[in-house]
Amino acid sequence: MLLRARPFGVPAALCLLLPQVVVGFEPVSVYLAVGAASALTGLLLNKDLYCRFTECCLEERPLNATALRLDLEEKLFGQHLATEVILKALTGFKNNKNPKKPLTLSLHGWAGTGKNYISQIVAENLHPKGLKSNFVHLFVPTLHFPHEHQIKQYQDQLQKWIRGNVSACASSVFIFDEMDKLYPGVIDAIKPFLDYYELVDGVSYRKAIFIFLSNAGGDLITKATLDAWRAGKKREDIQLKDLEAVLSLGVFNNKHSGLWRSGLIDRNLIDYFIPFLPLEYRHVKMCVRAEMRSRGTPIDEAMVTQVADEMTFFPKDEKIYSDKGCKTVQARLDFY
Known part of the structure; x- marks a missing residue:
């Protein structure tokens, strides 16, 4: 019978990564196995070296604000408000060593104005692999929450998913696309995670980032932009304060919004409502x-x-x- 032997000095856990070693096998093979295990042990102990070969959650990774600004200016067109707000919000949040709550952004505007594109840019600047990162999570209602009669089940699943991923990486990013197609009530399941709690069931969510994308409010944004144009006002002179208040109220009262009468708005847990203007x-x-x-x-x-x-x-x-x-x-x- 063949027995699996653990070479001297090799941790038991690492034996799972070694090839089968037959008792009585020639010494050269054993020495090679020990050498491989020793090299792997050194790799695991050297975090910087280890992270060159696999993706690591580096919670203290600084945000390169200059690179983010260049990406936004070169890849996003006609969205001076979104560029300014997202740059300032992310820079301030990442520079804060002890934020009081997660950063929560709600992006609104018609299709094709750049909401998905900007969330991709943000993800890539926070985690090098972007949307392919193990620490960036994208939810699409029509795919992940398709049935209205299963709202309670979705709420439970969503809480477990977010809790598990934030436990693994405090600086996780969660993107909720097509919020206007999300059944009202589902998103309220994450309200405790967005609030000003230091810990929720022993887990801190304060370094996570939540981004909501929605077409809801697009008509309000378009009307305000068109009114400004007709009044002879430059597009670049439109300010966030001109739109944010009416946008949050409109989304809260919009039955076709996943944030309809949501506790996230009622409790002021969304840090910024960011309008995306129609493109010329x-x-x-x-x-x-x-x-x-x-x-x-x-x-x-x-x-x-x-x-x-x-x-x-x-x-x-x-x-x-x-x-x-x-x-x-x-x-x-x-x-x-």
Whole structure:
């Protein structure tokens, strides 16, 4: 019968990582096994070296604010409010060694204005692997919470998932997409995690980040932006205070929002309501150029104009804003 032997000086746990060793096997093989185990032990003890080979949760990883600013300025178009607020919010939060609560952002605006894109940029600046990181978690209601009669089950699952992942990495990021398609009540399950508690069942959630993405409130944002344009006000002069209050109230009272009458709003647990303005013709052209650059394609201004001209704009008379933002730019370029 073959017996598995543990070479002298090798921890028992590491034997699971070693090949089968037969008692009485030649000394050279044993020495090789011991050497491999010793090397692995040293790797595990040297955290910096170990983290070169696998993803580690480095809670004290500083945020490179300069890199984040460049990413936002170069990749996000027409969203001066979102760029400014997210840069300041993330920088302030990450520089705070002892935050009193998790950072909670709620992004609102019509499809194609950059909400998903900015959440991807944020994820990549917090964890190098971005959305592929083990510490970044994306929830899509139509996929993860599809049935209204299972709300209680979803609440329990959501609490367990967040508790487990924050226990593993305090600086975890949780992104909830399509909040306007989430059944009301589901998101209230995480209210204790977003509150000003030092610990919840022995776990601190204060270094985690929660991001909600929603189309809810897009009509309010568009109306305010259009009114400003008609009044002769520059787009870049619109300030957060002009939109944040009406946006939070509108989302709270919107039955088609996952935050409808939510305790998260009632308890003021959402730190920032961030509006994404509708995109103009010039912004669509910026999106086309950016997509060409990402493909390594030379910028062809004639094609840029052709793609932008095929988009539809509103209102009917003025035709100022793209009704799909930059959502279909990639597909239109594929066509050409």
